[in-house]
Amino acid sequence: MTLAEPAALSVAASAPPRLHIARRFTARLKASLPAYLLLLPSLVFLALFTYGAMGRVLIDALYQRATPKAPLRFVGLDNIAAVLADSAFTGAVVNNLIYAVGTAIPSIGLALLFALALARTNAVTSALRAALFLPVLIPMVAASALFLFIFLPNVGLLDHYIGRLLPVLPNWLGDPDIALYAIMIITIWKNAGYYMLFFLAGLQAVPEDVMEAAHLDGAGPFMRLRYIILPELKPTFLFVIVIATLNAVTQVDHVFVLTQGGPSNATNLVLFYIYQQAVEHFDVGKASAATLLTLAALMGLTALSFRTMANREGGP
Amino acid sequence: MLFSRRLMLGLAMAGTLASAxxxxxxxxxxxxxxxxxxxxxxxxxxxxxxxxxxxxxxxxxxxxxxxxxxxxxxxxxxxxxxxxxxxxxxxxxxxxxxxxxxxxxxxxxxxxxxxxxxxxxxxxxxxxxxxxxxxxxxxxxxxxxxxxxxxxxTPLLYINADKAKEAGLDANKPPQTWAELTDWAKKLTKREGDKVTQWGIAIPCAYDYCGWMMETLTMSNGGRYYNEEFGGEVYYDTPSMLGALTWWNDLVSKHKVHPPGATPGPAVSTSFISGNAAMMMLSTGSLTYVRENAKFNYKVAFIPRNVRNAVPIxxxxxxxxxxxxxxxxxxxxxxxxxxxxxxxxxxxxxxxxxxxxxxxxxxxxxxxxxxxxxxxxxxxxxxxxxxxPWFATYKTVPVRKNLEDEVMLVLNGKKQPKEALVAAQKAADETLKPYNAETSLKLP
The missing domain is CATH 3.40.190.10 (Periplasmic binding protein-like II)
Incomplete structure (x- = not known):
């Protein structure tokens, strides 16, 4: 913002008289025509598959039918009100918040730890990096199918080992108190390696001379981490946090495979709620309204974080 | 990631369009x-x-x-x-x-x-x-x-005949009533201190299976799950279903012969095959799987009754x-x-x-x-x-889930059966409301 405002002011100050506006506009259009032409293919696909769909959601959210055979009628914001009043939706939002915080923080923490440990490149660290990155390569659906067997009550891999330690074996996916955490463990396992890549890249950008200077000044490893590495990694942190939050809202493959939102809605996340409304309840209006709410929240979040990022880069 | 996925989607769509x-x-x-x-x-x-x-x-x-x-x-x-x-x-x-x-x-x-x-x-x-x-x-x-x-x-009672024999029971004379089944399950449960090493019985409860098992138990208890003639009514808050859910819950929390929580069908059959559960209630559709994988003698029997012998298809x-x-x-x-x-x-x-x-x-x-x-x-x-017949209503799946979510809470010890069934009935009535508005409550 600090950068953008003065720029906007200077353009306004040097604006030509009104008469010239039309001519200037055509001239500009001519100049930028090739650019638009080059963008056209992507624009067509974006319009078809992204903006068109979003527009449709906006319209669908405003209509509802009173009884199964009644015609659709305009209901304004009633669908949004109905979604907000639905305890299943508020439950899904709470679950999603727990899920987002509970997956983002541990997976980012682990990622940073891995990156710091494996920052130097040699044969051993390369092998370890590959091993840690492996979960990223497995599709979420396949990973979930594997975990289905790991979490199998009484006879699964996890119970086979943990069973020796605990008196009563937990029903990992069948107990509403545990199921969400079981799902979170999969997400952390899957994403930590991915975020590690960003931190590894971020660590390359830490200036070597500053580190050396700190070393000469007698700063220990902790001091170097606290006062040099972490501040230098701030943009990476911001970026990874945004990605992690988006993932928490957009990845529900494991919920589909493992729990279908159950038991008793304990693992119902917002995206899965939308799916349920749309295809199980056949309620397009409510599904669209929930989608709009989610989109609004996500866009707000993204705008906020990118603004923070722009501030940092533009700052002193 | 996002871009490539969008591209793939676009290509796939274009391909389908072209072939169409x-x-x-x-x-x-x-x-x-x-x-x-x-x-x-x-x-x-x-x-x-x-x-x-x-x-x-x-x-x-x-x-x-x-x-x-x-x-x-x-x-x-x-x-x-x-x-x-x-x-x-x-x-x-x-x-x-x-x-x-x-x-x-x-x-x-x-x-x-x-x-x-x-x-x-x-x-x-x-x-x-x-x-x-x-x-x-x-x-x-x-x-x-x-x-x-x-x-x-139809749902069947599968019995591990070897384990029954070990416990002094004869699988050729399977339990006929809930009382006998409870007794069998107690005898077939093995414990080491607090820890259960072998469960007497397992009944699946995941979306879809759970509703079917509730209908099975309710029918054996003399009840009906839904109005067979009209798709706008279900009978969740009734004595017959209350008895069914209470018995299931008793197997879990009172007798402790049934694994706690909601267990999906494949987990139940795996448990039975591995000898971890000595009996299970499961669809006859799993019979070939059990026949090919069980390394022990097994028997299948009718679902035991409390009031009458009845099962859904x-x-x-x-x-x-x-x-x-x-x-x-x-x-x-x-x-x-x-x-x-x-x-x-x-x-x-x-x-x-x-x-x-x-x-x-x-x-x-x-x-x-x-x-x-x-x-x-x-x-x-x-x-x-x-x-x-199998329960079938307007919006069968959501109406069934209204019940299943509550049953899962009961099996996990979060709610009492009566309280759960009242909540399930209320939720189901709400789901069925638009259909009733168009049929049974649309008056001249």
């Missing part, structure tokens, strides 16, 4: 191409068996080319069928969970099969007469035929979605009749463990032979005498 545009022109004189959507709801290698079946059909019918499309669970198959009807490209035939037919008929998504039956020169009574009477309820709506029973099941019917073109309808009808004929019905039954809905299947020599070798396959058929 060019194909009709190419098809012209060739065989009528039809799709058959099929789910795999139980354990076993059903997908491969379906491939074998359809290949045999295509070899015998050069003018038709049927393609079997695997569509996941019963619930997924409903969703995919609905999506394809909405997209204007419905498959010509679908193997649809028998209790979804009413909901689909209410939403105008089914083809009435009466005309096709009439065109064959048979009456509805003759046509339905081929199938076990217990199956008619889920195939006929408003006196019109909408589905042809393809593979059906399960399984699926062949249906034709609305909006299928006439030539494809004809081809699909040929396929449906072929698949439900005595020979094929019997073959599929042997391959899967479902019973064959076509009564004549049990008179084919192969089947008589098979039953002599595998008398356990007879139990499900014998139990048909006391079988009744």
């Amino acid at each position: 545009l060019t194909f009709p022109a190419l098809a012209g004189e060739g065989p009528t191409e039809i799709d058959l959507f099929f789910p795999v709801p139980v354990d076993g290698k059903l997908a491969r068996d379906m491939g074998t079946l359809i290949k045999e059909f295509n070899d015998g019918h050069p003018d038709i080319k049927a393609t079997a499309v695997y569509t996941g669970s019963y619930d997924d198959t409903l969703i995919k069928t609905r999506a394809s009807i909405k997209a204007g490209k419905p498959p010509a035939a679908v193997i649809m969970s028998a209790n979804f037919l009413l909901d689909m008929q209410i939403e105008n998504e089914l083809t009435n099969l009466d005309a096709l039956i009439k065109a064959d020169g048979t009456t509805k009574e003759q046509f339905l007469g081929q199938f076990f009477p217990a199956l008619h309820g889920n195939a006929v709506i408003n006196r019109s035929v909408y589905g042809v029973p393809f593979h059906n099941s 399960g399984g699926a019917s062949l249906i034709m979605p609305a909006g299928v073109e006439a030539d494809k309808q004809k081809a699909a009808w040929t396929l449906i009749k072929w698949m439900t004929s005595p020979e094929k019905s019997a073959w599929w039954s042997r391959a899967t463990g479902y019973f064959a809905p076509n009564m004549a299947a049990y008179k084919t020599p192969d089947m008589i032979d098979f039953l002599n070798k595998n008398p356990d396959a007879k139990t499900a058929v014998e139990q048909l005498d006391v079988a009744k």
Whole structure:
């Protein structure tokens, strides 16, 4: 913002008289025509598959039918009100918040730890990096199918080992108190390696001379981490946090495979709620309204974080 | 990531569009191409068996080319069928969970099969007469035929006969009542201190299975799950269902002979196969899987009663979605009749463990032979005498989930049965409200 405002002011100050506006506009259009032409293919696909769909959601959210055979009628914001009043939706939002915080923080923490440990490149660290990155390569659906067997009550891999330690074996996916955490463990396992890549890249950008200077000044490893590495990694942190939050809202493959939102809605996340409304309840209006709410929240979040990022880069 | 996914989607869509545009022109004189959507709801290698079946059909019918499309669970198959009807490209035939037919008929998504039956020169009574009477309820709506029973099941009590013998019980005289079953389960549960090393009994509870098991227990307790004549009512908050849920909960929390929490069907069968659970209640559809994988002697028996012997049917019917073109309808009808004929019905039954809905299947020599070798396959058929239709309402799946979510809370010790059933009833009434507004509460 600090950068953008003065720029906007200077353009306004040097604006030509009104008469010239039309001519200037055509001239500009001519100049930028090739650019638009080059963008056209992507624009067509974006319009078809992204903006068109979003527009449709906006319209669908405003209509509802009173009884199964009644015609659709305009209901304004009633669908949004109905979604907000639905305890299943508020439950899904709470679950999603727990899920987002509970997956983002541990997976980012682990990622940073891995990156710091494996920052130097040699044969051993390369092998370890590959091993840690492996979960990223497995599709979420396949990973979930594997975990289905790991979490199998009484006879699964996890119970086979943990069973020796605990008196009563937990029903990992069948107990509403545990199921969400079981799902979170999969997400952390899957994403930590991915975020590690960003931190590894971020660590390359830490200036070597500053580190050396700190070393000469007698700063220990902790001091170097606290006062040099972490501040230098701030943009990476911001970026990874945004990605992690988006993932928490957009990845529900494991919920589909493992729990279908159950038991008793304990693992119902917002995206899965939308799916349920749309295809199980056949309620397009409510599904669209929930989608709009989610989109609004996500866009707000993204705008906020990118603004923070722009501030940092533009700052002193 | 995002970009490549979007690109792939775009390419896939473009590809489908292109093939959709060019194909009709190419098809012209060739065989009528039809799709058959099929789910795999139980354990076993059903997908491969379906491939074998359809290949045999295509070899015998050069003018038709049927393609079997695997569509996941019963619930997924409903969703995919609905999506394809909405997209204007419905498959010509679908193997649809028998209790979804009413909901689909209410939403105008089914083809009435009466005309096709009439065109064959048979009456509805003759046509339905081929199938076990217990199956008619889920195939006929408003006196019109909408589905042809393809593979059906009833819930069974599976008993690990070796473990029973160890505990001094005789699996040839299986428990007949809930009291006896509770007693058996207690004797079959093994503990080391607080830790259970072998469970007496396991009953599955995951979406879909849970509702079916609740109907099973409620019916054995003298109750009904829903109004068989009208799709706008369910009977969740009733003494018979309260008794059923309370007993199930007692097995978990009072007697501690049933694993706590909600356990999905495959986990229950794995548990039984591995010897971790000595008895289980499961669909007869899993019988072939158990037969091929159990390394011990097992027995199957009727579901024990508290008030009366009664079970719901399960399984699926062949249906034709609305909006299928006439030539494809004809081809699909040929396929449906072929698949439900005595020979094929019997073959599929042997391959899967479902019973064959076509009564004549049990008179084919192969089947008589098979039953002599595998008398356990007879139990499900014998139990048909006391079988009744599977619950089917307006919005069957959400109405069923209204109950299942509450049952899961009970099995996890989060709610008392009565409290849970009151909540389930309230939620289900709310889900059914729009339909009642259009039917039972629409007054002159």
